[in-house]
Amino acid sequence: MGRFVLFIEVVRAMDYWGIHAQSASSDKEGAEHSLDLMYWGWNRAVSELFEPLEQPGFPLMESTPRSRGFAARLMQELGKVSLLRRVADMNERGIMEVARDGNEFQIRMTEDAKAQFADSIESDRLKDTEELLPSASTGWKMASIQNFLRYPGMPGSYFARPESLTRRWLRGDIEELTKTLIRPWDSGHGIMxxxxxxxxxxxxxxxxxxxxxxxxxEDSGIHMPFS
Known part of the structure; x- marks a missing residue:
């Protein structure tokens, strides 16, 4: 259970840094960099600390500035490990160049690395095209993916724009609805x-x-086919 208890404190630290510490810090840029480094350590923290509980229930423990500080430092160290592994992988594949200069390492992007942005450039151009098509006199008409799949033989030239099938679930009053679900609870060890x-x-x-x-x-380059 020791690892899981530490994992709980890591989650608390991430919550604290993401909401309170960043807004309260006088060094906004430094706080953002620290939080970003902690985000890089999240996957490794889950891998190393998240473990099944051997008994029912959820362990409760007091969160203190000292325990949160330890968790934050741990996340930053794990973030450094993740970044170094990423650099090593990119160096192995020719995307980054790493050169040692005394006690320092110089890291720079190679020319071949620009190819990894091709998909992002293509996506940006597609979005620009989608914005221009409705007003352009090209003879193309906008259609939803659902209509495109339902009537593939429709006469005319159509440009299919993806639509979220879950859009109908979105609520404009979500904050008001959520407020009615929140209440204080006396755990016996304090009000939660x-x-x-x-x-x-x-x-x-x-x-x-x-x-x-x-x-x-889509940003990762995985696009769903229409057929």
Missing amino acids: VAYDARIEVDEHYMAEALDLATVWR
């Missing part, structure tokens, strides 16, 4: 925050997550 659940809230954030995941998938 309890959250009730509603399917409408779950569907809203599922739709948000799917839209984000779609963008990330």
Whole structure:
């Protein structure tokens, strides 16, 4: 359970840094860099610290500035490891050049590295084209992916624009709806925050997550075929 308890404190530290510490810090740029480094360490933290519990229930422990500081430093060290491994992989594949200069290492991008941005450039050009098509007198008409798949033999020239199938789940009153689900809860060790659940809230954030995941998938170069 020791690793899992540390994992809980890591999650608390990430929450603290992401919301309070960054806004309260006088060094905004430094806080952003520190938080970004912690994000880089997240996957490794989950890999090393997240483990199944051998008994039911959820362990409770007090979070202190000292414990949060330890968790934050751990995340930054794990972030450094992740970044170094990324640089090593990119160097092995010819994307980065690493040269040693005394006690320092100089890292620079190679000419071949520019090819990795080709997909992003293509995506940007596609978005620009989508914006221009409706106003251009090219004879093309906008259509949804659903209509394109339902009527593949429609006469005319159509440009299919992807539509989120979960868009109908989004709610404009999500904040007001969520507020009604939050209440104080006495755990016996102090007052904590309890959250009730509603399917409408779950569907809203599922739709948000799917839209984000779609963008990330396309940014990574994985495009879904239409047929």
